[in-house]
Amino acid sequence: MKIVIDGFGGDNAPDEVLKGAALAVKELGIEVIVTGEVKILEERMAALGISSDKISFAAAEGVITTEDNPKSILKEKSKTSMGVAFNMLAEGQADAAISAGSTASIVIGGTMIGKRIKGVKRTALVPLMPCLGGKRYCVLDGGANLDCRPEMLLQFAIMGSCFMKATMGIENPRVGLLNIGTEDEKGRELEQETKKLLEKAPINFLGFVEAREVPLGGVDVLITDGFTGNVFLKACEGMGALMKDALKSIFYANLKTKLGALCVKSQLKDFMAQMDYKTIGGSPLLGTAKPVFKAHGASDEAAFFGAFRQAKLFVENNAIDEMTKAIASLNIGEASENV
Amino acid sequence: MKIVIDGFGGDNAPDEVLKGAALAVKELGIEVIVTGEVKILEERMAALGISSDKISFAAAEGVITTEDNPKSILKEKSKTSMGVAFNMLAEGQADAAISAGSTASIVIGGTMIGKRIKGVKRTALVPLMPCLGGKRYCVLDGGANLDCRPEMLLQFAIMGSCFMKATMGIENPRVGLLNIGTEDEKGRELEQETKKLLEKAPINFLGFVEAREVPLGGVDVLITDGFTGNVFLKACEGMGALMKDALKSIFYANLKTKLGALCVKSQLKDFMAQMDYKTIGGSPLLGTAKPVFKAHGASDEAAFFGAFRQAKLFVENNAIDEMTKAIASLNIGEASENV
Numbered sequence: 001m002k003i004v005i006d007g008f009g010g011d012n013a014p015d016e017v018l019k020g021a022a023l024a025v026k027e028l029g030i031e032v033i034v035t036g037e038v039k040i041l042e043e044r045m046a047a048l049g050i051s052s053d054k055i056s057f058a059a060a061e062g063v064i065t066t067e068d069n070p071k072s073i074l075k076e077k078s079k080t081s082m083g084v085a086f087n088m089l090a091e092g093q094a095d096a097a098i099s100a101g102s103t104a105s106i107v108i109g110g111t112m113i114g115k116r117i118k119g120v121k122r123t124a125l126v127p128l129m130p131c132l133g134g135k136r137y138c139v140l141d142g143g144a145n146l147d148c149r150p151e152m153l154l155q156f157a158i159m160g161s162c163f164m165k166a167t168m169g170i171e172n173p174r175v176g177l178l179n180i181g182t183e184d185e186k187g188r189e190l191e192q193e194t195k196k197l198l199e200k201a202p203i204n205f206l207g208f209v210e211a212r213e214v215p216l217g218g219v220d221v222l223i224t225d226g227f228t229g230n231v232f233l234k235a236c237e238g239m240g241a242l243m244k245d246a247l248k249s250i251f252y253a254n255l256k257t258k259l260g261a262l263c264v265k266s267q268l269k270d271f272m273a274q275m276d277y278k279t280i281g282g283s284p285l286l287g288t289a290k291p292v293f294k295a296h297g298a299s300d301e302a303a304f305f306g307a308f309r310q311a312k313l314f315v316e317n318n319a320i321d322e323m324t325k326a327i328a329s330l331n332i333g334e335a336s337e338n339v
Numbered sequence: 340m341k342i343v344i345d346g347f348g349g350d351n352a353p354d355e356v357l358k359g360a361a362l363a364v365k366e367l368g369i370e371v372i373v374t375g376e377v378k379i380l381e382e383r384m385a386a387l388g389i390s391s392d393k394i395s396f397a398a399a400e401g402v403i404t405t406e407d408n409p410k411s412i413l414k415e416k417s418k419t420s421m422g423v424a425f426n427m428l429a430e431g432q433a434d435a436a437i438s439a440g441s442t443a444s445i446v447i448g449g450t451m452i453g454k455r456i457k458g459v460k461r462t463a464l465v466p467l468m469p470c471l472g473g474k475r476y477c478v479l480d481g482g483a484n485l486d487c488r489p490e491m492l493l494q495f496a497i498m499g500s501c502f503m504k505a506t507m508g509i510e511n512p513r514v515g516l517l518n519i520g521t522e523d524e525k526g527r528e529l530e531q532e533t534k535k536l537l538e539k540a541p542i543n544f545l546g547f548v549e550a551r552e553v554p555l556g557g558v559d560v561l562i563t564d565g566f567t568g569n570v571f572l573k574a575c576e577g578m579g580a581l582m583k584d585a586l587k588s589i590f591y592a593n594l595k596t597k598l599g600a601l602c603v604k605s606q607l608k609d610f611m612a613q614m615d616y617k618t619i620g621g622s623p624l625l626g627t628a629k630p631v632f633k634a635h636g637a638s639d640e641a642a643f644f645g646a647f648r649q650a651k652l653f654v655e656n657n658a659i660d661e662m663t664k665a666i667a668s669l670n671i672g673e674a675s676e677n678v
Binding site: 131132143146147178180187188210211212213214215216224226227228230231232233234235236237238239240241242243245246249250251253256257259260261262263264267268271 | 580
């Protein structure tokens with residue numbers, strides 16, 4: 001299996017990209033293609049003492065940044081490290097593509113260059129969130145599509161299920177529709193109409209779920225519109241930050257509390273790692289005909305390795321074939337609406 | 340000042356109501372009227388050894404429960420402990436009313452019996468949430484009105500500002516409009532249109548605010564529609580529960596971690612108290628012409644005391660006069676739409 005990675009995407013490129021690639025080659029048995037200015041990549045490989053076994057380079061010019069118009073990846077920026085990665089993916093020279101670069105460019109490039117699965121109305125970048133016991137759940141839509149229609153949420157539910165099964169090893173992912181109560185009559189027209197569709201879909205649908213249950217591990221796939229999804233995600237993130245700050249105040253209060261911190265150091269470290277977004281690796285762009293993953297912009301070696309690991313599982317378990325079949329079985333119509 | 344309280348509302352009524360009332364009489368210098376079956380109230384007062392100084396009883400029959408149709412408080416349940424409290428408020432026999440009973444009945448009873456402020460389109464039950472440093476912010480709408488129009492959110496912003504100024508002592512409450520980004524073009528039509536109104540309103544408007552900043556203390560008044568607001572609140576609640584569970588796992592892991600727990604016991608207790616919804620006291624029902632507070636259903640003596648304290652500050656600082664003037668200055672029109 002060959003995975004192509006944008007060598008100059010993210011805050012710590014190219015060094016952490018290269019280190020993550022080397023670890024992935026060693027641990028996962030894959031081949032990696034790194035895109036970018038080959039001279040720099042070769043120099044950094046040598047400086048880091050990384051063997052070039054199973055790591056190859058693909059020449060690219062410059063980087064697409066958050067300041068660039070994301071659509072420029074389709075034209076004038078198509079030769080950048082991200083553009084080359086997506087084009088190699090589209091041409092079948094790699095089985096999956098990863099980038100820690102500009103999110104908007106990944107969504108547009110991944111969708112337009114990688115193409116959509118037939119019948120998919122919108123692609124979605126899908127964050128994986130930590131919940132009780134170190135588990136993960138995913139949220140669709142996390143913010144790309146503010147106004148969602150029931151048919152879009154139906155497709156998201158199927159895509160999310162296939163993803164969690166393929167990469168997280170959950171046999172029968174529990175899908176919940178976010179609502180302000182679990183009673184049948186609760187919610188807006190969107191929740192009422194979507195529920196009818198999800199009840200008939202080939203997924204393990206739990207029904208309505210309240211936001212409170214989600215961080216406690218109530219679902220594997222959380223379905224909601226992009227506005228609500230984004231608010232939900234950021235509320236969780238803010239509470240996580242509050243928690244971190246509170247723990248600091250508690251443990252740094254005085255000498256006695258610092259002793260307390262020493263006593264729970266390893267448990268605390270484990271918990272912090274569980275809650276850390278970076279350890280999760282990548283967020284998939286779901287709905288594309290070829291596997292595209294976004295790594296966190298602050299990714300380090302371990303985070304890039306996590307993204308490689310996810311991409312490998314995704315390819316290995318034929319997640320895209322599964323999605324394609326399930327979406328085709330819905331017969332919703334084929335008009336694509338992305339971008 | 341006289342405050343009437345529903346003697347039989349909440350899980351711990353009437354004992355904790357009576358204890359809270361006694362504490363309020365002693366600490367706040369107010370008079371309290373407790374509604375309910377007088378014989379039972381007298382017996383419990385005697386059993387608890389509470390002096391009847393400045394505590395009087397108003398006879399009522401039975402209780403309205405969450406199983407009752409909330410509108411029954413207007414007719415067949417008007418003689419219940421909650422019904423009598425609201426009617427005394429409406430008739431001017433008390434300056435404010437408190438109940439820990441059924442939320443829906445409080446909203447309907449408080450709004451219909453207590454009446455609306457002239458021009459107010461909808462009343463809102465306003466939760467106070469904990470944020471960084473033990474501070475509080477309020478959310479409007481927290482779930483009552485799923486579909487909100489910009490003019491409703493404008494009124495909520497004014498009502499929330501007046502409330503935070505009167506009861507929390509915040510001179511110039513910071514009002515934020517919840518959105519998925521802070522850039523001008525972000526959000527749905529609701530956020531775009533509401534922003535224009537809030538920019539011209541007599542409030543300290545910060546502009547758009549992301550959910551992440553709210554638990555970190557970014558605003559005093561958070562404005563959003565009831566669906567999003569409810570999801571936001573419950574996401575925060577769920578993360579709080581996750582945090583509590585995680586702390587338990589960390590500290591109960593083994594003997595060494597239990598020693599660690601002892602070292603931070605007092606700091607941890609303080610933090611837990613800050614995050615506890617009960618210590619906040621009551622949620623006001625804003626938009627009513629007379630002050631109505633809902634205490635948490637699980638309220639104990641301290642929580643009831645907190646509700647009395649809030650109600651007293653609310654009355655003392657003429658919050659309703661302030662709201663009435665501000666709402667009148669908007670000239671939005673006078674059609675009321677509640678219930």
